[in-house]
Amino acid sequence: MAFEDQRTTVYKVDPEHPESKTLPTLRTEELLLNMGPQHPSTHGVLKVILELEGERLVKSTPVMGYLHRGVEKLAEDGTYHQFIPHTDRLDYVCAMYNNFAYCRAVEKLLDLKVPDRAEYLRTIVAEVQRIIGHQFWVSAQALDIGAMTVFFYCFRDREILLDWFDELCGARLTTSWYRIGGVERDLTPSLIEKLKAFLDYFPPKIDEYQVFLEKNRIWLGRTKGVAVISAEDAISFGLSGPTLRGSGVDYDLRKYEPYSAYPKCEFSVPVGKNGDTYDRYWIRMMELYESVKIIKQCLEQMEEGPIMADVPSVTLPPKQRVFTNLEAMIQQFKLFSEGFKAPPGEIYCGTEAHKGELGFHIVSTGGSKPYRLKIRAPSFIHMGAFDHMARGYMISDACTIFGTYDIVMGECDR
Amino acid sequence: MHQMAQRIQDEFPAGFVGATEWRGDVAVTVTRDALHSIAEFLRHEPGMDFDYIVHVSSVDWPDDEERFEVVWEFYSIRKRRRIRLKTRVPESDCIVDSLTDLWRGADFMEREVYDMMGIRFRNHPDLRRILMPDDYTEGYPLRKDFPLRGKGWRDTFEFLDEVPQ
Numbered sequence: 001m002a003f004e005d006q007r008t009t010v011y012k013v014d015p016e017h018p019e020s021k022t023l024p025t026l027r028t029e030e031l032l033l034n035m036g037p038q039h040p041s042t043h044g045v046l047k048v049i050l051e052l053e054g055e056r057l058v059k060s061t062p063v064m065g066y067l068h069r070g071v072e073k074l075a076e077d078g079t080y081h082q083f084i085p086h087t088d089r090l091d092y093v094c095a096m097y098n099n100f101a102y103c104r105a106v107e108k109l110l111d112l113k114v115p116d117r118a119e120y121l122r123t124i125v126a127e128v129q130r131i132i133g134h135q136f137w138v139s140a141q142a143l144d145i146g147a148m149t150v151f152f153y154c155f156r157d158r159e160i161l162l163d164w165f166d167e168l169c170g171a172r173l174t175t176s177w178y179r180i181g182g183v184e185r186d187l188t189p190s191l192i193e194k195l196k197a198f199l200d201y202f203p204p205k206i207d208e209y210q211v212f213l214e215k216n217r218i219w220l221g222r223t224k225g226v227a228v229i230s231a232e233d234a235i236s237f238g239l240s241g242p243t244l245r246g247s248g249v250d251y252d253l254r255k256y257e258p259y260s261a262y263p264k265c266e267f268s269v270p271v272g273k274n275g276d277t278y279d280r281y282w283i284r285m286m287e288l289y290e291s292v293k294i295i296k297q298c299l300e301q302m303e304e305g306p307i308m309a310d311v312p313s314v315t316l317p318p319k320q321r322v323f324t325n326l327e328a329m330i331q332q333f334k335l336f337s338e339g340f341k342a343p344p345g346e347i348y349c350g351t352e353a354h355k356g357e358l359g360f361h362i363v364s365t366g367g368s369k370p371y372r373l374k375i376r377a378p379s380f381i382h383m384g385a386f387d388h389m390a391r392g393y394m395i396s397d398a399c400t401i402f403g404t405y406d407i408v409m410g411e412c413d414r
Numbered sequence: 415m416h417q418m419a420q421r422i423q424d425e426f427p428a429g430f431v432g433a434t435e436w437r438g439d440v441a442v443t444v445t446r447d448a449l450h451s452i453a454e455f456l457r458h459e460p461g462m463d464f465d466y467i468v469h470v471s472s473v474d475w476p477d478d479e480e481r482f483e484v485v486w487e488f489y490s491i492r493k494r495r496r497i498r499l500k501t502r503v504p505e506s507d508c509i510v511d512s513l514t515d516l517w518r519g520a521d522f523m524e525r526e527v528y529d530m531m532g533i534r535f536r537n538h539p540d541l542r543r544i545l546m547p548d549d550y551t552e553g554y555p556l557r558k559d560f561p562l563r564g565k566g567w568r569d570t571f572e573f574l575d576e577v578p579q
Contacts, residue, residue: 065545072530073555077562108437235491238467238519249491251466256494345436348487348498350468361471361487372556374471376487381469384522413545 030058035398037066043140044409048386048398057398060390062383067413075373079339080106080180081316083373088174090375091411093136094354096129096165098411099178101351104259105360106180108349109342110314116261117305118182120298123261125168125177127291127298128195131202132161133354133406134284134291138209141281141403145222150212157205164194181315182308192299199292206288213281223278227389227401230275237385240378241356242283243405247275253352265297277404287354314340339368348376355379355406379405379412416440418497421461426452441498449501450511456488456497457516464488464497467513470523472531474558481505482533486513503533512538530556 036047045066051059071090075083087102088095100122107114114122139154162172168191169177169184177184187195213219229239234247244251252269254262270286272279309315316335317328344366350359356378363372382405390401415423419433419442429448434441444452456464468487475481480502487498503510512535513520524535525544532554535541543550552565 065543065547068545070555073560073562111437233518235465236467236518238469238517238523251491346441346485346498347437347439348468348496357468359469359487361469361485363473372471372473374469374485376469380526381519381522384519388518 033395035395037063039399043402043407044412046383046402046407046409046412048402050395050398052395055394057390057393057395060387060398062386064380064383064409065413067409069414071414072373072375075370077369079368080342080370081335081339083370084178084180085174085176088176089410090377090414091353091355091358091379091408092173093408094129094133095173095175096125096177097133097351097353097358099176100126101349101353101358102360103178103180104351105347105349105362106342108347109345109362109364110180110340112181112309112311112314114182114260114309115306117186117302118307118309119261120302121183121187121307122178123265124187124195124295124298124302125183126260127294128161128164130291130354131288132158134288137284137354137403137406138213138281141277141400142213142219144399144403145219147213147216147219150209153205153209153212157202160198160201164191164198167191167194179308179316181311182306186307195295196299199296203289203292206285210285220278222397222400223281224276225274226277226393226397227404228274228276229385229389233388234275234385237388238381239356239385240381241352241354241406242280242287243356243378243382245269245283246272246277246280248273253350253357257350259351261298261301262294264301265294267294277400280404341366341368342370350376353378355408355411356382375414377411377414379407379409380414382407383412418442418462418495422452422455425455439496439498441500443500443502446501446503446510449499450513453486453499453511453513453516456499462490463492464490466491467517467519467523468496470520470527472527472533472556474531474556476558478502479504482508482531484510484527484533488517508532509534509536511536512541514538530554532557 031052033050033052034047035050037045047063049061049063050057071086074086084099084102087098090098135154135158139151142150165175166172169175229247231247231249234244235249248271250269250271255269267290270283272283312331317331321328322332342364344364346363348359348361350357358378359376361374362370365371386402390398415433416435418440422442423430426448429445429452431443431445456462466489468489471485473483482503483500484503485498485500489496501510512524524538525541527533528535528541529543529545552567553560
């Protein structure tokens, strides 16, 4: 394959060449280059120390932690409910999925069953968030490579969904809409109508993004055969999400450990072959179609019902009742002041976010605060494979390689 | 006891400490000395085949004799199941075997545990701080005796009270 050469060929000076004899002082040495932390393509503040031979990367050392805010330490100081807004700030591009993953983990700890309608609502909003995440990825990746048009087209459509979020929960990015045991509020008829209109509007737009990129020689040259990782290595590094599926492993927790309303929906998991950036791009584009399919099925199947589990010791009462009913007000007050007591134990719960497996490992000693909360952040674990995947490529490929993970430093550094 | 835990107990009677199954999660506690061989068994034994490392975590129990607990979570993509491996480390001899030779992804995860909890990993290729700055001297932030506000390092930063005219 032509692309393999790119990785193995190292250009060296030929001492026999007549031109090299005219340059008696020519010498080669490795060059150390700092990329970041203020580089525009690093998706936040990330520094990578690159060891170069000419323009080829020999070794790269990521230096992280510029956005470290001690979220895991903060979790130990607040009640379970109080941590939900902190999860918004992990992967600030896709806050809904972080809320979802965290609430699922706490529900597993409490062994709490969420009502059917809430499960459908959660799935719908999670898939809307997945669409936003993939749109954001393709626009940022294309912008890094130099294709600016796609960026504007994606952001035009992303804006519709962010406005939809705004109407749903009052915030565009830091949403905090999921609650332990259900969701904060139901979809109004206006929201359902807008979502249905978007689902009709959106699929032709996905084709549009693809036309811009798949017929673009620069995009193909910068993504095909770049950042190749074999399935075996990808598994060993613990990669997940589209980054792992690009290498041909169909690891998707929505299928492997079905949760929420996913087992009731029919959808397929696109899997790549070559393990390069292009395959990961293709997977994300196909997942956009799958997300549209999932949302449509959920809207059809969803029936009326409660949106919050009725476990007064844990779940929040409906807002209307808080203002009219004394018991509900006491319940609300108690849950927000001292929280609920979780049974002692230890769980791990992973959720398939659009970047990969977002997991929460919670240790409880029976109190109202987590004793230890560890976040398995896909961006952080993907950065572990950066050196392996970048070796032999050019400096200009470095930014497309951490772009290919869909990295967000808020989640990486926590 | 879960059959996987039983299998580990049969193979490593000396290294096996205990096993629990709670909320569908299987957790096996092993001794520190047997950790690497049990991990190798989980990785390469065809009946186990845990090829995917999910995360490495650590828990601080300041009142216990063996203060720290290191937690590994593995997944088997072919068999679609999980297992959690735990081991305890005393504060005076805070070191465990690194599993980077079995799962390459363990590299960054173990560095994070070292950075946050101060547990060192034997045979780790590059054990340095990863999230905190290299010159950070206040210790290990996720230990329970570390105050939430920090230990005062930030108070030494110089700020300008007002913009000079």
